[in-house]
Amino acid sequence: MEEGYNVNKKIFFICKSLLVGACFFVINVHAENKSVPSLSNPNVKKLNEHVYVLQGDVNGQTPQNQGFNSNITFVITKSGVVVLDSGGSVRIGRMVIKEINKVTDKPITHVFNSHHHPDHWLGNHAFSEINPAPMIIGHAYMKKRAGEIAHRALKRINIMTQGAHSDTKVVLPSITANGSEHFNVGGTRFVLIHPEHAHTKGDLIIYVPEEKLLVTGDVFFHLRTPGFHDASPMGNDATLKYLTTLDVVHVVPGHGPITDRAGLKYMRTYIALLRSEVEKYYKNGFTDLEMIDKIDVGEYRNMSGFKTRFPVNVNSMYLEIVKKTGKKLFLQQVGVAQNQSKNNINEN
Numbered sequence: 001m002e003e004g005y006n007v008n009k010k011i012f013f014i015c016k017s018l019l020v021g022a023c024f025f026v027i028n029v030h031a032e033n034k035s036v037p038s039l040s041n042p043n044v045k046k047l048n049e050h051v052y053v054l055q056g057d058v059n060g061q062t063p064q065n066q067g068f069n070s071n072i073t074f075v076i077t078k079s080g081v082v083v084l085d086s087g088g089s090v091r092i093g094r095m096v097i098k099e100i101n102k103v104t105d106k107p108i109t110h111v112f113n114s115h116h117h118p119d120h121w122l123g124n125h126a127f128s129e130i131n132p133a134p135m136i137i138g139h140a141y142m143k144k145r146a147g148e149i150a151h152r153a154l155k156r157i158n159i160m161t162q163g164a165h166s167d168t169k170v171v172l173p174s175i176t177a178n179g180s181e182h183f184n185v186g187g188t189r190f191v192l193i194h195p196e197h198a199h200t201k202g203d204l205i206i207y208v209p210e211e212k213l214l215v216t217g218d219v220f221f222h223l224r225t226p227g228f229h230d231a232s233p234m235g236n237d238a239t240l241k242y243l244t245t246l247d248v249v250h251v252v253p254g255h256g257p258i259t260d261r262a263g264l265k266y267m268r269t270y271i272a273l274l275r276s277e278v279e280k281y282y283k284n285g286f287t288d289l290e291m292i293d294k295i296d297v298g299e300y301r302n303m304s305g306f307k308t309r310f311p312v313n314v315n316s317m318y319l320e321i322v323k324k325t326g327k328k329l330f331l332q333q334v335g336v337a338q339n340q341s342k343n344n345i346n347e348n
Helices: 014-024 090-103 124-128 140-161 233-243 261-283 298-302 306-325 328-334 338-344
Strands: 044-046 051-054 072-076 081-084 108-112 135-139 175-177 182-185 188-193 205-208 213-221 250-255
Touching: 051 090, 072 090, 072 213, 081 090, 090 124, 108 124, 108 182, 108 188, 124 135, 135 140, 140 175, 213 233, 213 261, 233 261, 233 306, 250 261, 261 298, 261 306, 298 306
Parallel strands: 081 108, 108 135, 135 175, 213 250
Antiparallel strands: 044 051, 051 072, 072 081, 182 188, 188 205, 205 213
């Protein structure tokens, strides 16, 4: 976590040691499965005459999927093509461009980056090669954090994919947005939504009213365990609640199969259950580490990536509950005397 209590180092091992370990823990679940989304299998889903989605692998980035595990959407308007997330490498970005050129000869005019996690924007490199290059747009926080993490993220992802990102260069957004803008491209409106803190502090959600389309980035995962290491789980839930009020037919998550508003409610139910369980065990004196194996989330244990992501989910929710309810019980749990708290606790 970027903010929180300094004593996290004592018991909150998850967001540092376990998460880093999870990044390198690759299960070769698709060794013999040639249907896995990859550079040779773009897994294109046509939602209507104007909207297409390249649906990535629901699992993590592996040599088999060549890093293609996030969803990429493109919308064809009367004057050009708008791309929503560019993928995790220059090769993935080029794959997207190739698929666009199969269905239209209109120019690619805009590329939106949903947030700073590298599997969603390192494909910018490919779009920067187009002449004329499209506008690449991201939130200001997204651009800042992407620049800070890019080079070490490339190194890590290359290990995970056995070099599938080795020729990717860092290309950051050329334009920053604050999330209140409406872009009109060829008569089609792209409404930007920026929650204060959901999956990250720099999320851009794209709503296309004319197409009844919602592209969420990682604010929403479908049938895949959410990634909460940079998240506010409660803020994420509040955002999902708002998104369920929009008039949509198609909801494209950051990861997982395309769905509708029922999918948003599915993730909300998971967050509510997680919160209820963490609150219960916290009030009974358990630390996040102690409660992981006790929490019952039922069918949600079947979500992809549960084993490595769930402990991080517990930790993130635990930290929010500590902040919400006050630190008195927390101090008792970790054995920090009240008169020592000012020296040992970061009050951010």
